[in-house]
Amino acid sequence: MACFLFSCKKDTPDVPEKKNEKWRTEAKTDSVGNQYYVVNTLDNTLEIRVDNKDGKTIFTEVCPTIDSTEIPEDMRNLIFYLVxxxxxxxxxxATLSLKIFLDGFELQKKYVQLLANIDLDSKKFYTKKYKVEEPLDWAYVGRNVSLVQWYGNSLLVREGTDKDLNRGGGFMGLGQRGTQLVCYERDFSIRYTKDIDASDAYYPSGDQPIIPINNYEYMLFLNDGYVGRMQIVTSVEDKWAGKQVVIWRDNLKETNNIPADYSVKITDYNIQNNVVSASYNIYDEKGQLKEKRSRKWAISNGMPLGS
Structure with missing residues (x-):
């Protein structure tokens, strides 16, 4: 197993001009228009850059643990995701997840994975590298939906051996949950680690509309009107301790006595002062907007508090 950590802090960064490049990846864009991309420079370094919506570079940093021999000449041998x-x-x-195939995209037996945490406000930058050369080397499930921004400025990552994550010829660990759920601080120090050994292990996904409320619980706001306080349950030990996945729930369609052929769509949600709130629209069977409503709940037990 090979694993490397590096941190780089810049309190008052000077962003250099863009260098000439051998290649750059297609940009990934966040909700405010910032664009993130990976660059192979003429200096044989791998850089992560961020441009704002106006095209101005607001962050650039060399990945210090990626050496020149690990930078692919062909951009097709690198895949990256944005959280x-x-x-x-x-x-x-933001978090970037990179996977570099050292033996080519066709084989995918030897590769480097890199997690990079970027604070766009302070410009602090931290990386964690995994290098896989043998089936028992340690890796992580690298898709953006498998990496979850978590409570108190941390990150949830599912890890395991390459043999475990890519069992059955999987790609980027697709379909394999891993053997550990690790909660990392932004500098990649470990907050906690949980075994994943229950047959019906439950953990959040990065594409879910959630608000974490402590190390192990979060509010879930599904678009079809489901609001619930959920709990991470990943091990037999959790089950022995009596932990339940759903602490409380409210299906807005059911509790509002909405006709079966009508639909509900959550339009906004939040948590303030231990009160959960959601705004939602009600549509008829033809998809026409019938009504806009809102609801509040006590975060502790889900008791409705009125609109």
Whole structure:
């Protein structure tokens, strides 16, 4: 197993002019228009850059743990994902996930994975590198939906051996949950680690509309009108301790006595002063807007508090 950590802090950064490049990846864009991309420079360095919506470079940093021999000549041997800042969780913090195939895209047996945490406000930058050369080397599930911005400025990552994550010929760990759920601080120090060994292990996904409320629980706001306080349950030990996935729930369609052929869509949600709130629209069977409503709940037990 090979694993490397590096941190770089810049309190008052000077952003250099863009260098000439051998190649750059297609940009990934967040909700405010910032664009993130990876660059192979003529100096044989791998850089991460961020441009704002006006095209001005607001962040650039060399990936210090990626050496020149690990930078692919062919851009097709690198894949990267963006875990964009979440206005409810870590509003200035993005995470990039890179996978570089050292033996080519066709083989995918030897590769480097890199996690990079970027604070767009302070310009602090931290990376964590995994290098896989053997099936038992440590890796992580690298898709953006498998990496979750988490409570208190942390990040949830599912890890395991390459043999475990890519069992059955999977790609980027697709379909394999891993053997550990790790909660990392932004500098990649470990907040906690949980085993994943329950047959029906439950953990959040990065594409879910959520607001974490502590290390293990979060509010879930599904678009079809489901609001619930959920809990991470990943191990037999959790089950022995009596932990339940759903602490409380409210299906807005059911509790509002909305006709079966009508639909509900959540349009906004938030948590303030231990009160959960959601705004939602009600549509008829033809998809026409019938009514706009809102609801509040006590975060502790889900008791409705009125509109």
């Amino acid at each position: 964009a800042p979440n206005r409810y969780v870590n509003s200035n913090n």
